[in-house]
Amino acid sequence: MALRLEAVVFDVADATAVAAFWAGLLDREVLTEPGGALVPGDKTQVGLRFLTSDTLQVGPRQLHLHLTSTSLEHQQRTVETALRLGGRHIDVGQGPDDKFVVLADPGGNELCVIEPGNNYLAGTGYLGEVTCDGTRDVGLFWRDALGWPLVLDNNEQTAVQSPLGGTKISWDSWSGSPIQPKNARNRQRFDLVTADPTSETERLVSLGATRLADRADRIEMADPNSNEFGLHTA
Template structure:
């Protein structure tokens, strides 16, 4: 069996606090462990995992999240919820007439609240997309790593989605910002047989980086770290 995308992991100064923000925003629960807070997903919605770290952000973040809206009122309520829970508006160069609102969670992780009627995210659920900085090659790697269909492949932009639907994962293509230091946002995978799966991922183009206390750390073809655990 191939890897399963368990969660997007974020390094965090206060995992419990930022997990509470996302749980409130997505109407999910929080599972707490020492130094770790998980906002679980399901078969269609990706989970979010927050891990205690005092490392500083170096360079631009490599991914951010897109939330969908069913109506203009829903979009407005979502923005209000973000602000009420401790998020804020941010300026990333967007134009005033853009059909989305750019915000950040209490620790500066970017998110966009997309306007209703977005066809690409139709039917994906509230957490519609994890959008990443990356090449077409890395999108094809993750297609094969997760065994998820490629649902977009144009102008070197790619996206994959579980066969069951739900959250899409996309890569914007070139130009890709240079990677500076370790990513503070990473994919966290589960596999029934991590040893066998590690070898398969390496055959697809991953690089083994080292052992973790409960798994192995690898990098995708763009050099982005990710972890693989038994489960």
């Protein structure tokens, strides 16, 4: 497949601070970029890109990240490390019996530290999942766009994963309820790279994407749920 998911993008108030948090938590490097910073991934772990923005969207988040644990001690170390690096506990309605821990990074982006023994995330690596608000149709779109197999298809829940394994990407319309209406550009979105943006843009449009704008450094598009994503040359 000529298309590759390079990173999940987050608009934040301070890209340097949030990138440092994630680099410290995931034991990765930080690459400084114009207007932000990249915490690169690899063939099985998705990268994270942070852009400094003063027009942050106010409203429900579009996605959050799941970190895996190999033991209860590992889970606790991850939580302690996140808090030391500037994260904080948040309440999203989790119950006292839930075994996962919900945190926010210094930019307010939600992450869950999943308990050990979670079979669904077994073998995904430390950054186990990017879980998104979306319909089944958008999950099928990204299956075809990325060429990743569908590893979950249950009612309105879908997930894809690279043939090489690693981080899963999932979509859930939250028990069949409509996705949240958009009143601004998503502050969380995907960045894709390709050697042939012209052909890939045409292919993505044929799959149901919308071409929004041509920028100097990228083509801006939207998936069938109107979630923006960027396409640029590798």
